[in-house]
Amino acid sequence: MTGPLYLWGVFGYSSSLWIAVGIGFLFGFVLERAGFGDARNLTNIFYFRDMRVLKVMFSALLTAMLGLIVLSWIGLFDYSTLLEVSLLKTYLWPQLVGGILFGLGFAIGGYCPGTSVVGIVSGKLDAIAFFLGMIAGIWFFAAGFSLWGGFYMSSDLGRLTLWQAFGISRDWMALLIVIMALAAFWLTGLGEKWAPYDK
């Protein structure tokens, strides 16, 4: 059957919630098995001690990116539905600023939202502190929304992909990302040998 099934009306909203629990279960299980329940395993990348965050993230990204392309080649996934209906929209400047704040929070706090859940379940008190901090941060964001709500919705570029922005084909863009990721995998080995903070 050609996907995405939900957007094509194969099942309804209440079924999608059960699917959400199942998908989340697999997601949480894999995150834990990757070692992402401990902030040290998540932040060691920034000190070139253990680059597992990059290895896991980029191999996951490549798997899903290439998987979607292969599924669309064999007719099991309608890529144009993704592009027209569900691709995440680009709001250039707010996403840049959001990324900067998020990167600060990640390096200082040691978690991101999904991994803090895995940390909480693993018994980590710092993960609980991070999660409570996020709640407080979101309250702050909502409280001041009249000040930055305009910025939040600014530079709306719509559903825009990298290959459209660069004017090349989807599959060439994917190939470039694969090459970049393989180079990054190779560099992780050098980074772990370098380990500049542990001399």
Add this chain to the structure above:
Amino acid sequence: MKQQNYAQGFWNPYAAGVALGLVLLLTFYLMGTGLGASGAVARTAAVIAHEVNPSTVEANPYFKEFYKPGARNPLVNWIVFEVLGVFLGALVAVLTARRFGPGVGRGPTAGVGLRLSLAFGGGIVGGIGTRFAMGCTSGQALSGGATMAVGSWVFMIAVFATAFTAAYFVRREWS
């Protein structure tokens, strides 16, 4: 690299990444959208505030999106159910690996008080970041990245460039 005991017993990172990618691929095939996490935190924040002061939250220009007239409870939502699944899946993974243990992840010379304060402070800043970016490492970097969305790549590059820089200033926390 010296293998620390907190880093032992996990899957090979590339194998874990491929497994994670297959979960993400399945999600796109079924739903048309990817994984996420911070949206569930935002909805939780809205619901807690709503318990305390409903009228303020329903009038708040950001939170009122979750409380439109006739809308479902903000927690009856795909991403909230997905994160409930994350709790369950991670719990099963922790218990079957016999890895559950109360503790604080920190560098060998960092104090517990310092680490917990910085975790809370980092959570505040990171939480604000997820709202401006409309997502986090799961929703934007990973899911948006796999579909080659421009904003997701801008977010991902900003996150890592900032984190590598900021890490220098908090190295005592982790060393």
